[in-house]
Every structure is written in structure tokens, then in C-alpha cells.
Amino acid sequence: MTIRQYIEQLKTSKDLNQNTDLENSVAKIEGFQFRMENLFENQKLNPEILSKIEQILNLIFIKEENTNSCFANSEEVRSEYKQSFKIFDLLDYVNAFTHSSFYKESHQISIGTETTFFWEMVKIGSDLRKSEK
Template sequence: MIVQLYLNKIEVLQDEESKTTFSDFDDLELCTQKIKGRNSDLSFTLDFLLNKQTQECTTVNTEVIKMFSDHLGLFFIGDQESENVCFANSIEVRPEYRQSLRLIDLLDYIYAFAHSYVFKESQKIILTSETDFFWKLVKIGSNLRKQLPDI
């Protein structure tokens, strides 16, 4: 399963130095510095994010999902495909008009943030309440995820 592999990649980020080079690095650093300056009290560690069920199975803490949903004012729809009658929740809609987030969006945000200097200094993922920063990091995280083998 793609999500499980992704969670495993995220889990090892706290223990290793990222050697990944990518074109969006400057955008990542700018966004994470702004998020840190505005929302540094809204944060969590990767240990809090990940619930290790077994050696092979890790899940996401539902409290983290609720924190993201509440602070962004977006409805969490999980992994399910929604029927986009009016395209309100479609990934094709510009980010500023989206009304929901999926688990993969949340993981892309976390994956991008975990590659920043802010994370390396604090070992914390800082939540933002600003959807424009959230969607920028989701895009960066998605691009990074696509570079990973096996995902």
C-alpha cells in the first residue's frame, strides 16, 4: 500500500539527515520560516504523528488529522474518492478554493516540512492555519514523494 510505504519513509526522516536536493528548496524554506514565525505553538513530533501498530504497520494519529482539519478549516475526507459533482473537493480546483484535504495531502505537507531547516532545528512539524502555505507545502511534498523509489 502506498500510504504505508510513505509513512515508513516519513518515520525514518527524524533519524537521518536528508540528502535530497530538489528545485523547490528555496520555496520550502521561505514557507516554513513564515509558518514558524506565525504558528510556532501549533506543532507535533513525528513520534506523536505515527502510531506503530506492528513492525509492518504504522497508522496516523487521528488527533493530528483533527488538528490539521480544525486549524485549516478544511474537511478531512481520508483516502476515499469523493464524487465531485460540483468539483468543490477536486484536486483540479485551485488550492485557495478547496474545501477538504485527504490523508495524502497531510502526509505530503509533513514530508515537505520534514525536509526543512526548521524541522531539523526543532524536530517538530509546525501546523499552519493559512491554506496557501499548506497547499504550497503539499505540492512540494508531492514532488518529493514522486522522487521516492517504490511509491
């Protein structure tokens, strides 16, 4: 799946059954908020939003899709040890968030400081993406 296809899927995703864990987690987030349509500008990631996400999570954004320069960034490493994230991680996070009732009411995506929560949401979003194919 390409990034463009994923973004189109996000825009047209079906309303799935509510995930109680997702709802409870999203309700607790207090942090930076942005609208999904502002995440990209001129078909590129908005650098201001991306920079803010990096600061809040204290993670480095890796632009290259197939970069895995050290074991600390491997998919097999527990989330609390990961030091970076990629575009599909961010899109999976957004995907999970867009399935919450908070998003449906506010049309805002929140990023909190808990990296563990970020990676949990990435996992939920990834699972949703795979189930919507």
C-alpha cells in the same frame, strides 16, 4: 504507493538540496506543532492532532482514498477553493516539512492557518515523493 510505504519513505528520506522557497516559507510559520512520530497512534491517525489540523486550516479530513463527492474537492480546483484534504495531502505536507532545516533542528512539524501555504507544501511534498521513487 501505500500509506505504510510512504511513512517508511518519510523516515528514510535522503537529504536533498535545500529549497530556498521551502526554507523561507517554513521559517514564517507560527502555529500548532507536533512530532511526526505522534501523528500516528496504533497505526491510525492520531485523532487529536487530526482534529487540531482540521480546525486550524478550516478544512475537512476525508478518510476514504477515492472519495470525490463534488467538484470543489477535485484535484483540478485551485487550492483556495478546496474544502477538504486526504491522508496523502497530509503526508505530502509532512514530507515537504521534513526536508526543511527547521525540522532538522527542532523535529517539529508546524501547521499554520494559511491554507494556500498548506497546499503549496502539499505540492512540494508530492514532487519530492515522486522524485524519490
